[in-house]
Amino acid sequence: MTERNGEKRPTIHDVAARAGVSKSLVSLALRGSTKVSDTSREAIEKAAAELGYRPNAQARSLADRRSRTIGINMAELDNPIFPQMLSGAHSVIRARGYNTMLVSGERDPELESTELAKLLEFQVEGLMLISHRLPAATVRSLAADLPTVVLTLRGITGPGIDTVTTDDEAGARMAMQHLFDLGHTRIGHISGGSLEPGVVRERVYREQMEAAGLSTSIRVSPGDLTNFGGLEAARRMLEEGKPPTAIFASNDISAIGAMAACQEHGLRVPEDISIIGYDGVALGALRTLSLTTIAQPLTEMGRLGAERLFDRLEGRKVKDRSILLEPELLTRGTTAAPRT
Amino acid sequence: MTERNGEKRPTIHDVAARAGVSKSLVSLALRGSTKVSDTSREAIEKAAAELGYRPNAQARSLADRRSRTIGINMAELDNPIFPQMLSGAHSVIRARGYNTMLVSGERDPELESTELAKLLEFQVEGLMLISHRLPAATVRSLAADLPTVVLTLRGITGPGIDTVTTDDEAGARMAMQHLFDLGHTRIGHISGGSLEPGVVRERVYREQMEAAGLSTSIRVSPGDLTNFGGLEAARRMLEEGKPPTAIFASNDISAIGAMAACQEHGLRVPEDISIIGYDGVALGALRTLSLTTIAQPLTEMGRLGAERLFDRLEGRKVKDRSILLEPELLTRGTTAAPRT
DNA sequence: ATGAAAGCGCTAACAG
DNA sequence: CTGTTAGCGCTTTCAT
Numbered sequence: 184m185t186e187r188n189g190e191k192r193p194t195i196h197d198v199a200a201r202a203g204v205s206k207s208l209v210s211l212a213l214r215g216s217t218k219v220s221d222t223s224r225e226a227i228e229k230a231a232a233e234l235g236y237r238p239n240a241q242a243r244s245l246a247d248r249r250s251r252t253i254g255i256n257m258a259e260l261d262n263p264i265f266p267q268m269l270s271g272a273h274s275v276i277r278a279r280g281y282n283t284m285l286v287s288g289e290r291d292p293e294l295e296s297t298e299l300a301k302l303l304e305f306q307v308e309g310l311m312l313i314s315h316r317l318p319a320a321t322v323r324s325l326a327a328d329l330p331t332v333v334l335t336l337r338g339i340t341g342p343g344i345d346t347v348t349t350d351d352e353a354g355a356r357m358a359m360q361h362l363f364d365l366g367h368t369r370i371g372h373i374s375g376g377s378l379e380p381g382v383v384r385e386r387v388y389r390e391q392m393e394a395a396g397l398s399t400s401i402r403v404s405p406g407d408l409t410n411f412g413g414l415e416a417a418r419r420m421l422e423e424g425k426p427p428t429a430i431f432a433s434n435d436i437s438a439i440g441a442m443a444a445c446q447e448h449g450l451r452v453p454e455d456i457s458i459i460g461y462d463g464v465a466l467g468a469l470r471t472l473s474l475t476t477i478a479q480p481l482t483e484m485g486r487l488g489a490e491r492l493f494d495r496l497e498g499r500k501v502k503d504r505s506i507l508l509e510p511e512l513l514t515r516g517t518t519a520a521p522r523t
Numbered sequence: 524m525t526e527r528n529g530e531k532r533p534t535i536h537d538v539a540a541r542a543g544v545s546k547s548l549v550s551l552a553l554r555g556s557t558k559v560s561d562t563s564r565e566a567i568e569k570a571a572a573e574l575g576y577r578p579n580a581q582a583r584s585l586a587d588r589r590s591r592t593i594g595i596n597m598a599e600l601d602n603p604i605f606p607q608m609l610s611g612a613h614s615v616i617r618a619r620g621y622n623t624m625l626v627s628g629e630r631d632p633e634l635e636s637t638e639l640a641k642l643l644e645f646q647v648e649g650l651m652l653i654s655h656r657l658p659a660a661t662v663r664s665l666a667a668d669l670p671t672v673v674l675t676l677r678g679i680t681g682p683g684i685d686t687v688t689t690d691d692e693a694g695a696r697m698a699m700q701h702l703f704d705l706g707h708t709r710i711g712h713i714s715g716g717s718l719e720p721g722v723v724r725e726r727v728y729r730e731q732m733e734a735a736g737l738s739t740s741i742r743v744s745p746g747d748l749t750n751f752g753g754l755e756a757a758r759r760m761l762e763e764g765k766p767p768t769a770i771f772a773s774n775d776i777s778a779i780g781a782m783a784a785c786q787e788h789g790l791r792v793p794e795d796i797s798i799i800g801y802d803g804v805a806l807g808a809l810r811t812l813s814l815t816t817i818a819q820p821l822t823e824m825g826r827l828g829a830e831r832l833f834d835r836l837e838g839r840k841v842k843d844r845s846i847l848l849e850p851e852l853l854t855r856g857t858t859a860a861p862r863t
Numbered sequence: 864a865t866g867a868a869a870g871c872g873c874t875a876a877c878a879g
Numbered sequence: 880c881t882g883t884t885a886g887c888g889c890t891t892t893c894a895t
Contacts, residue, residue: 194887194888194889195888195889195890196888196889204865204866205865205866205867206866206867206888206889206890207865207866207867207890207891208864208865208866210889210890210891211864211865211890214890218864218865219864219865220864220865223864223865237640237643237644238644238888238889239585239644239646239887239888239889240641240644240645240646240889241581241584241585241590241645241646241887241888241889242585242871242887242888242889242890243888243889243890244581244871244889245579245581245582245585245871245872245873245887245888245889245890246870246871246888246889246890246891247871247889247890247891248871248890250581260606260607260609260610260613261610261805263603263606266600266603266606267600269600270600270601270627273600273625273627274629277626277627277638282624282626282641282645283624283625283626284622284623284624284625285613285623285624285625286617286622286623287610287613287617289614298617300577301580301622303577304577304578304579304580305580305581305622306579306580306581410808410809410810414810439809439811440809440810440811442811443809443810443811443813444810446810446811447810465601466806468750469750469779469780469783470750470754470780470783470784470786470787471779471780471782471783471786471812472811472812473783534871534872534873535872535873535874536872536873544881544882545881545882545883546872546873546874546882546883547874547875547881547882547883548880548881548882550873550874550875551874551880551881554874558880558881559880559881560880560881563880563881578872578873579871579872579873580873581871581872581873582871582872582873582874582887583872583873583874584873584887585871585872585873585874585887585888585889586872586873586874586875586886586887587873587874587875587887588874588887
């Protein structure tokens with residue numbers, strides 16, 4: 184690890200010269216080929232070490248046309264579910280000896296497109312969209328160029344596209360069933376925007392209420408999956424008419440906001456009002472919050488998504504798939520039977 | 524955006540052929556040089572569009588020896604302060620037209636080294652260590668090769684190294700002063716491990732207690748900066764002898780754990796016991812938690828760190844610096860005067 | 864087992 | 880303004 188400063192970095196050529204062999208042999212040896220004599224190998228390794236040689240990954244990629252890099256797009260960094268998925272993906276990418284190139288469009292579709300373009304120029308071999316605001320056509324055209332996996336959204340399918348999602352239908356039903364089982368009938372819903380998961384969860388809420396003969400008690404207060412949105416939505420719900428005995432929020436973050444609104448109104452959770460969220464973010468497990476929720480296997484989703492990518496990269500025959508994982512009810516401290 | 528599938532991607536050479544000009548001219552035109560005739564430019568742009576040409580960033584990097592990529596190492600993804608710093612850094616990196624290559628050693632120093640090595644092989648032009656477990660010597664040797672900025676730790680300095688931290692001394696003093704001002708004297712501390720920030724915060728706690736003539740009330744319960752660690756530390760503190768009227772926790776996550784322990788013991792926060800954290804993570808602002816804390820400008824730290832990197836990359840003369848930012852007291856709902 | 868030669872796709876002088 | 884000539888550092892035939 185000699186420290187050099189102005190001088191240019193040693194290349195494979197320098198190593199070859201110093202070891203008294205050819206470039207090609209150095210290349211072979213350094214990649215652990217068996218058809219290199221021990222003598223040469225040792226000489227080469229010694230020379231490389233003495234020179235502090237470090238291979239140039241760009242040159243290698245150019246030569247063998249493999250970037251060994253996966254591109255990940257994550258539209259939002261603030262909802263903790265996304266970093267958690269990233270973490271799962273990241274660890275399998277690394278385990279395969281690949282690199283992770285991360286971009287974020289930060290909710291701006293325009294910006295998102297240019298960022299994605301940069302990823303492609305970098306010759307990433309696969310693409311993971313952890314969260315995105317891209318039109319279906321764009322995703323399809325990306326997928327035409329390279330394996331693509333979309334997390335949390337099932338809507339977009341097509342050749343080259345895999346999706347990894349959890350079964351929001353089942354999850355939302357579990358949430359409602361949990362509240363029904365506890366004996367709740369006046370159940371409100373804080374909805375979660377116009378993207379697929381929010382829409383599905385709201386639809387199931389309505390269906391379940393109707394199926395239970397409670398259509399007159401349906402109360403939906405629009406949220407936006409943020410803490411503040413949940414707070415405001417709950418406030419509105421608590422202020423107009425007879426408050427519900429339970430709230431099903433479209434995600435954990437807004438459920439936590441709703442908890443605050445309840446406190447403001449002098450309602451204790453869960454004694455006076457039950458709250459159930461959705462996602463299973465780590466912070467909901469904090470004993471201070473102890474949020475009952477429908478948990479998605481977040482890390483696992485990232486992991487599976489990455490594995491799909493490698494299935495294709497390693498040439499395994501796979502059809503396009505939509506992987507649907509099962510969510511799980513985590514009964515914690517924010518739900519209880521309604522007061523009688 | 525023609526969809527091709529098996530055929531190889533068009534290169535600058537194909538564009539040149541189609542436009543009836545030379546490669547170099549295409550290169551110039553596509554990078555917006557002024558010394559290209561309008562006729563040629565148009566022909567080139569047309570050809571590029573028709574072919575669905577996408578430049579190969581690897582080839583470009585190799586040729587002009589600039590990867591336009593910054594490497595970021597983030598040892599832990601779970602404490603939300605790190606993604607937040609990442610977000611700040613990421614946005615300036617992108618604004619400069621650079622890419623972000625993200626690695627994580629996941630707390631394993633061995634793994635961390637190989638990951639860092641991969642970053643270097645990728646020819647990243649600068650390195651940001653958002654969190655790391657590297658020995659000082661390693662960091663110095665990295666910095667000998669390329670501009671390096673270390674966040675949250677001031678300890679390591681040397682040629683090529685910048686640090687961005689907040690003034691933990693001042694912050695910890697602010698926390699203590701806040702509690703003193705409210706009238707607290709029996710103040711406990713939940714410490715935060717062996718890394719620099721935790722050590723400093725604990726030291727200041729002790730100093731301040733002594734300076735206030737309260738040395739006999741000093742009570743430190745070892746935490747590890749996790750939620751569970753904070754919970755356990757607080758439990759121990761509440762179980763042995765007369766409980767403090769206030770707790771200063773080394774970070775927000777453990778402060779939130781401490782809140783749960785207080786609840787367990789039937790203590791209301793802040794009526795029976797005050798709690799102050801450190802960091803200013805977004806989740807502390809949730810109205811449900813409303814955690815009083817010493818806030819660090821997390822996003823800003825990431826941003827500044829990235830800017831330091833570009834100062835060097837763009838050849839601005841800069842001495843090695845340790846940027847020290849001021850923390851800020853956020854008085855929220857978990858601190859109040861002690862019961863009389 | 865080893866080396867020579869020919870690129871990978873692009874940029875960078877250098878001529879004209 | 881435009882084209883030619885050399886590479887960047889590495890991998891990959893293809894001989895030997």
